[in-house]
Amino acid sequence: MAFSKEEMLGMYRKMLLIREFEETVANLFSQGQIPGFVHLYVGEEAVAVGVCSNLGDKDYIASTHRGHGHGIARGASVDKMMAEIFGKINGYCRGKGGSMHIADVELGFLGANGIVGAGLPLAAGAAFANKYLKNNGVAVCFFGDGASNRATFHEALNLASIWKLPVVFVCENNMYGISMSQERHQNITDVADRAVAYGIPGVSVDGNDLMAVYEAAGEAVKRARAGEGPTLIECKTYRHRGHFEGDACVYRSEDELNEWKKKCPIQRFSTRLLEMNMTTREELESIAAGVKEQIKTAVEYANRSPLPDETELTTDVYCD
Amino acid sequence: MQEMTYSQAINAALREEMKRDNTVYLLGEDVGVFGGCFGVTTGLIQEFGPERVLDTPISETAIVGSAVGAAAAGLRPVPEIMFMDFMTVCLDEFFNQAAKMRYMFGGKAKVPITLRTVCGAGLGAAAQHSQSLEAWFTHMPGVKVVMPSTPADAKGLLVSSIRDDNPVIFIEHKMLYGVSGEVPEGEYAIPLGQADIKREGKDVTVVATSLMVHRALAAAETLAAEGVELEVVDPRTLMPFDKETVLKSVEKTGRLVIVHEAVKTGGFGGEIAAIVAEEGFDSLDAPIKRVAAPFAPVPFSPPLEAAYVPGEEKIIEAVKEIL
Numbered sequence: 001m002a003f004s005k006e007e008m009l010g011m012y013r014k015m016l017l018i019r020e021f022e023e024t025v026a027n028l029f030s031q032g033q034i035p036g037f038v039h040l041y042v043g044e045e046a047v048a049v050g051v052c053s054n055l056g057d058k059d060y061i062a063s064t065h066r067g068h069g070h071g072i073a074r075g076a077s078v079d080k081m082m083a084e085i086f087g088k089i090n091g092y093c094r095g096k097g098g099s100m101h102i103a104d105v106e107l108g109f110l111g112a113n114g115i116v117g118a119g120l121p122l123a124a125g126a127a128f129a130n131k132y133l134k135n136n137g138v139a140v141c142f143f144g145d146g147a148s149n150r151a152t153f154h155e156a157l158n159l160a161s162i163w164k165l166p167v168v169f170v171c172e173n174n175m176y177g178i179s180m181s182q183e184r185h186q187n188i189t190d191v192a193d194r195a196v197a198y199g200i201p202g203v204s205v206d207g208n209d210l211m212a213v214y215e216a217a218g219e220a221v222k223r224a225r226a227g228e229g230p231t232l233i234e235c236k237t238y239r240h241r242g243h244f245e246g247d248a249c250v251y252r253s254e255d256e257l258n259e260w261k262k263k264c265p266i267q268r269f270s271t272r273l274l275e276m277n278m279t280t281r282e283e284l285e286s287i288a289a290g291v292k293e294q295i296k297t298a299v300e301y302a303n304r305s306p307l308p309d310e311t312e313l314t315t316d317v318y319c320d
Numbered sequence: 321m322q323e324m325t326y327s328q329a330i331n332a333a334l335r336e337e338m339k340r341d342n343t344v345y346l347l348g349e350d351v352g353v354f355g356g357c358f359g360v361t362t363g364l365i366q367e368f369g370p371e372r373v374l375d376t377p378i379s380e381t382a383i384v385g386s387a388v389g390a391a392a393a394g395l396r397p398v399p400e401i402m403f404m405d406f407m408t409v410c411l412d413e414f415f416n417q418a419a420k421m422r423y424m425f426g427g428k429a430k431v432p433i434t435l436r437t438v439c440g441a442g443l444g445a446a447a448q449h450s451q452s453l454e455a456w457f458t459h460m461p462g463v464k465v466v467m468p469s470t471p472a473d474a475k476g477l478l479v480s481s482i483r484d485d486n487p488v489i490f491i492e493h494k495m496l497y498g499v500s501g502e503v504p505e506g507e508y509a510i511p512l513g514q515a516d517i518k519r520e521g522k523d524v525t526v527v528a529t530s531l532m533v534h535r536a537l538a539a540a541e542t543l544a545a546e547g548v549e550l551e552v553v554d555p556r557t558l559m560p561f562d563k564e565t566v567l568k569s570v571e572k573t574g575r576l577v578i579v580h581e582a583v584k585t586g587g588f589g590g591e592i593a594a595i596v597a598e599e600g601f602d603s604l605d606a607p608i609k610r611v612a613a614p615f616a617p618v619p620f621s622p623p624l625e626a627a628y629v630p631g632e633e634k635i636i637e638a639v640k641e642i643l
Contacts, residue, residue: 121389133395158382
């Protein structure tokens with residue numbers, strides 16, 4: 001895989017932007033500045049960035065309750081995302097959706113989703129639309145290991161396989177469905193094995209290795225665009241934070257968390273970039289400083305955005 | 321005008337809209353080669369091909385879920401759910417996804433789905449193939465609910481439903497498929513949210529939906545011989561609901577009977593009664609009456625099923641109680 005320096009550093013910056021966004025949200029949430037609740041993507045950044053770096057204008061993604069990373073990787077504005085999380089009128093959804101419903105259909109982002117596993121048939125449908133409209137676009141669905149036990153998983157993979165839909169199903173196996181470990185919630189180790197049941201390729205990759213994710217997704221997207229149908233990709237990864245902010249994580253050990261922190265996808269990628277002599281520590285530090293500034297600006301934007309007026313209550317229930 | 325059945329009228333509307341708009345496509349269980357469980361989509365796969373008339377696996381979740389994704393991505397899916405009872409297995413896709421997407425996304429998405437489905441008892445299909453669940457869908461902000469009672473209404477309302485940018489549930493009644501009537505040829509669209517007065521009368525307003533419109537009309541005929549004039553109002557769409565027509569009729573008659581095939585408790589009749597109580601109380605000269613199914617699942621045995629579905633006699637009885 002030959003990448004230019006700009007491309008490599010661009011992906012690095014995106015991962016870092018997600019990390020900074022999420023850590024900032026965690027911080028603000030703990031200070032009581034954010035209403036509702038949030039599910040953060042810290043630790044899984046390589047999946048969103050590795051996959052979305054393969055996508056173009058006509059492509060769609062469907063996301064999950066843990067959707068901030070997917071939105072940022074797809075190119076969503078962190079200002080509007082932050083404003084939405086704050087419940088402000090300048091947010092992506094005019095403050096009506098919040099963290100779990102951030103979406104930008106025009107950007108090809110069919111939304112985070114509050115229902116586990118709901119994105120799979122939506123992505124199959126968006127892929128169907130692209131095929132129907134013959135625009136060469138694909139759709140990607142992100143979902144967790146927990147969602148792979150839902151009926152939506154089975155029905156969407158089956159439908160996509162018989163209709164040869166240009167869709168890529170990306171399972172972010174972070175080893176837990178809320179509190180339930182994978183070994184307790186399913187009798188398999190590799191979610192990718194389930195692809196066999198639909199006669200489609202299933203691959204399992206190290207989800208903390210940006211390049212491995214990028215390559216697996218690239219192959220799947222290529223297959224999809226060539227009319228060869230769906231692929232199931234399993235990315236093995238880990239969420240550094242709880243299921244939601246405030247989760248005491250009684251179901252997992254500190255040791256396990258610390259082991260995974262050592263496998264941080266961002267550190268891993270920066271080490272690789274340095275080893276390849278593609279960048280310098282100074283350059284990486286300067287990128288980090290830029291990212292910090294960007295997120296700071298996003299928080300300022302969210303803070304100074306107005307709250308929605310009560311007249312918003314019943315607008316946009318229907319299209320006129 | 322052309323004489324055709326309710327089923328043929330729906331078929332004609334689908335055909336015309338598919339011809340008019342390339343983004344309209346059908347999907348569902350057995351809608352293609354088989355022509356639909358009730359034959360409603362007969363001939364469409366031959367005319368439009370398997371790219372636009374898609375047989376699906378028995379996967380209601382994937383049918384509706386994929387329709388939502390496709391609609392958000394620019395198409396106008398017309399999924400069929402073979403029996404309304406099966407909406408339980410795709411309710412998340414319809415209720416949590418399709419219905420809310422526009423609002424949740426701050427008005428920046430549209431989900432133009434027309435979900436066709438079939439309600440009603442009468443075929444001995446028992447508790448899981450005979451229900452009338454329309455009230456559920458009136459409780460979903462973002463969804464429109466359409467229930468045609470005649471072939472002409474079926475055509476005109478289906479055309480409008482398909483052209484509507486919102487998710488619409490279009491509820492056909494299985495016992496109406498063979499009913500014939502005059503249907504306008506060519507372009508014919510009835511705006512959603514306009515009730516139709518199926519028979520004028522001065523004594524009692526009867527608001528009835530779907531198959532019950534026909535039972536109410538039969539009751540009106542019988543009562544006319546006794547000198548009682550019923551005004552039969554068919555709302556045609558429950559969401560949006562044309563309350564003005566109902567309130568105006570009650571203002572004239574002073575009496576209201578509501579008839580639906582769904583169970584009475586939690587049925588849409590309660591909503592209609594509440595609207596009239598809130599906004600038309602002064603027009604009322606007698607208590608409002610509801611005629612509906614008892615609070616029980618739909619039974620199988622023919623005499624039980626016949627007794628379950630409100631008939632002409634029950635409507636007449638209710639009318640006489642408030643005269």
